[in-house]
Amino acid sequence: MILGEVDGAAAVLERCWRDGYCVPNPDVYPHLWLWDSCFHSISWAALGDPRAAIELASCLDAQLPSGFVPHMRYAAPSEGSGPLTDRSSFTQPPIYAHAARVLTERGLSPVPGTLERIERALDYLWNHRMTADGLLFIVHPWESGSDDSPRFDDWIGRSAWSRLAFTIFDHQLVEATKFDEEGAAVWSREFVVAPAAINAFAAHAARELATLTGSQEWHRRADELAAAIDGLLWDGEQRHWVDQPIVGGGPSAALPTLDGLIPALVTPDPERARLALAQAEDAAGYGAPFGLRFVPAGHPRYQPEQYWRGPAWPQLNYMLYQAALRWEATTLADTIADASRRAALVSGFAEYWNPETGAGLGAIPQGWAALAAAYPAVPAQPEPPAAD
Template sequence: MTDHDLEPKVRRLLESHWDDARGYCVPNPTTYPHLWLWDSCFHAIIWAHLGDDRALRELDATLAGQLPSGLVPHMRYGGRRADSWLGPLEHTSSITQPPMFGHAAKVLSSRGFVPSSATLDRARRGLDWLWRTRRTDDGLMYVVHPWEAGNDHSPRWDDFGAPGRTPADYSRPARTAWNKARVHDITFDSDGGALWSTSFVVCPAAFNAYVAFNLAELADLLDDRELADRADQLSEAIDSLLWDEDEQLWSDLPVVGGGPSVRLPTSDGVMPALVTQDRSKALASLRQLDDPDRFGAPYGPANVARGNPAYDPQTYWRGPAWPPLNYLFWLAARRWELDGAAQTLAVRSVDGALQSGWAEYWNPENGAGLGAAPQTWTGLVIALHDPMILAQGIGHASPVKE
């Protein structure tokens, strides 16, 4: 498929979910009728690749719910308050999500959509909050709820006291109920922002990589030495504390709760390839994305190693391929000049998007759509086939040491 063929399909997808009054796309009008932090950052990136200035409105809307402390909530409610288990605030949730706004700001700027100084200030304050509030003594970032990490039903967290402690016992309704109940274990700041939990605190490899990546991207855009230093410090902590030599992946580190499941081989363990300075670690992890004995599948990387007992290609976060993860893996592959791997990711991601009907996620074995469909973030495949990004250095904010 050519870019010309793909662009109108992606444009129709986003425009059909656009809420002009609120200035953002709803991921899916029925299943996801609100604004989600990293969804809207990805929407902004898609709009930018379409050459549409709604990219700026989407990024502004993403950061508009920022709390006085600096936390950027994972949700802004679309016209009505969501259920009380999302926290004590009236208009937003009280937890956060992967801070993809640093990368989004850089992509938008590279394509001529320069965010306002106010928006860039909000982005920096959001990263400041994470650095100030969510670091362990060892220098890693932690989350206080599964929803903060993005992969909220990860089998890496089966040992955190949820029903379904083993892959064979997993139940999505039971895990969802457990996740909702965990909000009541959170301690909140005076402005409603989540600070700590008595039942779930973990340093996920992927979330740490997302923070380091966005620190580096915003540092590059702003020429901000402090942010760049923070990105380097976090990358070094990830390598020294989370690398699993046996799996050749980065693992998660439990702080409150958890157990051996944090080492389960999921594709999240590849994400630090976005920021590591260790070429051998990056290549060892990235090569697993195309290895059929690990994550390699016909329609993009499976989220769980295909030979692991936890692997279920049909079940939420237990094996399916995810468009935003594919996009980030593609950036990591490009960063390490794995052009063939990046091209394979691009082709399989486009095939998956089309075969699934632009689904939220899909079965990596056959491309069957899963979750909400159509889902706006699946339009990210336009970026994987956009030649302009190849000339802009997106994804190369952290220099690679040979």
């Protein structure tokens, strides 16, 4: 690891640190976000800092008695994300089990009780968010993590991105959501979908929890969900996994986005993994000089600086890196690691960046860009021979 990345990552996390967690950005995002904090925990662990365990525990502190984990814990009372005022009523990708495994591998023990809380969180998803077909569903784009993905365009009824249009749509969907007695979102009359990426993140989380605890039950659940993803969401023509609309939606759920490659994390099929990861390597597809494009180059909806329409995202780079490691795709893994390290520095540790130039976009700096420190160290280059 080159010194700039370690120092830069540490400085970003220090700047964002509050009482027990990092805000993603002090000015733009002054609250705790669930999957952001999971990635902060991974980054702290890469730095050998015990705050890794503290942050992972903090992101589970808002957990409801049912096991549901809200995607935000507010710094001050807030409204607009459901009936609760101290936390949101929606959730986010369950990266917490992977974070716990990373901590353990790096010799940092999770806070006592963390694994039990993670198990309750995953149990909630399996018991309350599972379709009869065996896929997990979400009830708001916020829950995907990829808030304004082109895959959601048919729900909003437009193909061109507009911040105002999506903001209005997001709040309409809150009004269309059904909440349980604890305040957790359980259904929507306008937006329900089983996304490929969410299902892959959940299957991966189940597998990570099984590895940590030795639970055969979680191994079984992980395998069953991975099989459902392959059986119901694989698109052989496009060589990626699609989302499955349940309420609303349309053909946009099958559009090519980086989310469609995430199930390479869990698929049991080596050929499908190979076909998907090959697109991540393709310079005419997702592979770019500064990381993975969210939308492949050449697609009509590809815009390299437009929010979820094409920029590279550090957290998705990291998860595809994990998928590449799983399948021993070392060239791809090394490429993602190198591009992510360089992009973090060039972008100023930005929230996301132009994958062609590395220009920083969104909030700068953003906590999860500290993931640059989580990649393996760059081998030292030998000194050139002295001139005669």
